[in-house]
Amino acid sequence: MSGVPTEMKLMRSAGPGPAASTLEQSLLSVAGVSRSFGGVRAVTDVSFAVPAGALYGLIGPNGAGKSTVMNIIAGTERTDRGTIEFRGAVVNRLADFQRARRGIVRAFQHATVFGRMTVLESLLVAYPDLPGQTYRDVFSRPRRRWAEREQALIERSVALLDRFDMRRTANEYTSNLSGGQKKLLELMRAVCADPVLLLLDEPFAGVHVRNVEAVCELLAEVRDGGVTILMTEHELNLVERLCEVVIVMARGSVIYQGSLTEGLREQEVIEAYVAG
Amino acid sequence: MSSGLSIYIATLFVYAGVSIIACWGLDLQYGSTGIPNFAYIIFQAIGAYVAAMLTLGPAKHGSVITYQQYLFGARLPYPLPILLATFAGAALSVVVGPFLLRRLREDYLAIAMLVLSLIATVVTEADVGLVNGTTGIFNVPEPFGSLSPATQSWIYVGTVAIGVLICAAVVRRIVHSPLDRVLRSVRENEVAASSLGKNVRGAKLATFIAGNTMAAFSGALLIEFIGAWAPSGWEYAETFVYFSAVIIGGRGRRGGVAVGAVILGVGISEAVRYLPTFGDPSLVGAVQFMFIGALIIAFLWWRPEGILPERKRVFRLPDEAPLVEVESA
Numbered sequence A: 001m002s003g004v005p006t007e008m009k010l011m012r013s014a015g016p017g018p019a020a021s022t023l024e025q026s027l028l029s030v031a032g033v034s035r036s037f038g039g040v041r042a043v044t045d046v047s048f049a050v051p052a053g054a055l056y057g058l059i060g061p062n063g064a065g066k067s068t069v070m071n072i073i074a075g076t077e078r079t080d081r082g083t084i085e086f087r088g089a090v091v092n093r094l095a096d097f098q099r100a101r102r103g104i105v106r107a108f109q110h111a112t113v114f115g116r117m118t119v120l121e122s123l124l125v126a127y128p129d130l131p132g133q134t135y136r137d138v139f140s141r142p143r144r145r146w147a148e149r150e151q152a153l154i155e156r157s158v159a160l161l162d163r164f165d166m167r168r169t170a171n172e173y174t175s176n177l178s179g180g181q182k183k184l185l186e187l188m189r190a191v192c193a194d195p196v197l198l199l200l201d202e203p204f205a206g207v208h209v210r211n212v213e214a215v216c217e218l219l220a221e222v223r224d225g226g227v228t229i230l231m232t233e234h235e236l237n238l239v240e241r242l243c244e245v246v247i248v249m250a251r252g253s254v255i256y257q258g259s260l261t262e263g264l265r266e267q268e269v270i271e272a273y274v275a276g
Numbered sequence B: 001m002s003s004g005l006s007i008y009i010a011t012l013f014v015y016a017g018v019s020i021i022a023c024w025g026l027d028l029q030y031g032s033t034g035i036p037n038f039a040y041i042i043f044q045a046i047g048a049y050v051a052a053m054l055t056l057g058p059a060k061h062g063s064v065i066t067y068q069q070y071l072f073g074a075r076l077p078y079p080l081p082i083l084l085a086t087f088a089g090a091a092l093s094v095v096v097g098p099f100l101l102r103r104l105r106e107d108y109l110a111i112a113m114l115v116l117s118l119i120a121t122v123v124t125e126a127d128v129g130l131v132n133g134t135t136g137i138f139n140v141p142e143p144f145g146s147l148s149p150a151t152q153s154w155i156y157v158g159t160v161a162i163g164v165l166i167c168a169a170v171v172r173r174i175v176h177s178p179l180d181r182v183l184r185s186v187r188e189n190e191v192a193a194s195s196l197g198k199n200v201r202g203a204k205l206a207t208f209i210a211g212n213t214m215a216a217f218s219g220a221l222l223i224e225f226i227g228a229w230a231p232s233g234w235e236y237a238e239t240f241v242y243f244s245a246v247i248i249g250g251r252g253r254r255g256g257v258a259v260g261a262v263i264l265g266v267g268i269s270e271a272v273r274y275l276p277t278f279g280d281p282s283l284v285g286a287v288q289f290m291f292i293g294a295l296i297i298a299f300l301w302w303r304p305e306g307i308l309p310e311r312k313r314v315f316r317l318p319d320e321a322p323l324v325e326v327e328s329a
Helices: A066-074 A096-102 A119-124 A135-140 A143-163 A179-192 A209-224 A236-242 A267-275 B003-032 B040-056 B080-100 B106-126 B149-175 B178-188 B190-195 B200-226 B236-249 B254-274 B283-302
Strands: A026-037 A040-051 A055-059 A081-086 A104-107 A197-201 A228-232 A245-250 A253-258
Touching: A026 A066, A026 A228, A040 A066, A040 A081, A040 A228, A040 A253, A055 A066, A055 A209, A055 A236, A066 A096, A066 A104, A066 A197, A066 A228, A096 A104, A096 B190, A104 A179, A119 A143, A119 A179, A119 B178, A135 B149, A135 B178, A143 A179, A143 A209, A179 A197, A179 A209, A209 A228, A209 A236, A245 A267, A253 A267, B003 B040, B003 B149, B003 B178, B003 B200, B003 B236, B003 B254, B040 B080, B040 B106, B040 B200, B040 B236, B080 B106, B080 B200, B106 B236, B149 B178, B149 B200, B149 B254, B178 B190, B178 B200, B190 B200, B236 B254, B236 B283, B254 B283
Parallel strands: A055 A228, A055 A245, A104 A197, A197 A228
Antiparallel strands: A026 A040, A026 A081, A245 A253
16 A cells, blocks of 8 residues: 555554554555644654454553544544545545545544434434435425435434433433433444444543443444444453454554554553553 | 504514514524624625615616615616525625635634624725715615505515515425534534534535525515615614524524514614603614613523523434424423
8 A cells, every 4th residue: 555654564563463464455544644733742653554344442541642643534633744545545635524424433532412402313413314404405305305214214313322221311402411421422423424434532431331331232233334443442451352453652653553462561562551 | 543553563564574584594594503693784784785776776877866876776677676685695695605604713703704794884884886875775666656655565564474484484494304403513513513524614604695695685675665775774783683683582493583583673673762752862772772782681691592492303202103303392
């Protein structure tokens, strides 16, 4: 792949993780990406690739630059240097909504909800294939075109809510949800948006312990359905359970890529976690 | 009923209808989408001026209007001036919208809109050749001039009522569509809406155009009835009257906004007329704005959701079939 720098190809790849072996089939390729805020270098020359259908973890201590990388991939932050390739095309110049329409959908570290919209509305607005979402559609198509489709999507959304025992909140304003419920709603909303690549920034943060298993099952199911997932997470036991490969960042750089078990034996990784 | 009283009542109906149309347009922008369009009044003014110029005829050749100056003119049959004036409001929105809505946060956008409104007033007053300066355009012939004044007025009430019904149908179509959710998601959280693939800027621009088209329509309807339009009638403060109507009536709730439009657009301005005379006569206008200011503070303090709060969209869930959106909870 032309966009993948030499450093990345030479990166240590402990274990049989698919990272090195499947670079050619990468769905996402981050190559030489750097980003500074004022005088602070948040991300420096970050490169990695994520193959299609994988569930990768992006981990590291606080301030490592994980969220910045997620923002850059999603298009909410621009890059100072480097390229983001998605499905073989450079997407650096695309706005966040254009990337979302190509399939890069994200859930934020701090849950972002539409406060004065109900839970069900928040899910319905995420579906990209629902007609009637533009002025042209509204005034050129008969109402039944979206009404019929909407009914099917309501059923699908309620089934999703049932997984987290949130059916009773369907007609509640999202501003009335607890922090954990907002986080779950955001995850469900991202799933409804028909993603090809799902970017999850600490999806388990604030989620009640009884829902952790349901989230794990949903993520595995989504991945098995062909969606590629890149997630940041501090709970290493969950990362180990879910992620085939982890990309470890520290001080704005990638310091390791491979299996978590092997990674935790690497001196650099241990020092990064201990020293921060 | 005397002819004078009949005309007065008809005039109140026209004012109410025009105010409702204008407030619905603003509510689409501010209530549904969160666009703080403090330049809203200039789009109403564009509609009024264009309708006047297309009714009066060319400025240099008319026998009645030789003492008025304006850019162009034509004598088009009714209701063509209203339709073309409405189109002019949409066209101006297409031109200025992309610049105003470009990457400006809500507070800065509000400032930019306010500045645009001030610039428009100053330029209009300073350049007399544009639309007759501070004097404004007047003697615009009424569309049903051959009839008696009272009959004219009531026929015009019917015209405005048709306009209100058309706008109500347009607004209702939007409110009961998935587009309404998209607009409200933009209002609630632009970043999150964008992350779901919603073209936030595109949605805001389209709503900006739609709302301003209604503003221009309302302006055109008004000048065809009152026959005159001057900058003193569309200063930036008038925008705040419409904003007050939206907030007091119930942002995002069309019925509430209509109530607010009638109270603010007609009720208060008429009520202050009956105040006993005191001090300088110009105080009446000041009292009107003081009262509106006090009212909006009171509502923001005690009832920020307005007289009729925004309707909560409640759906029956699958085991409670049929699966249809039901009315307010």
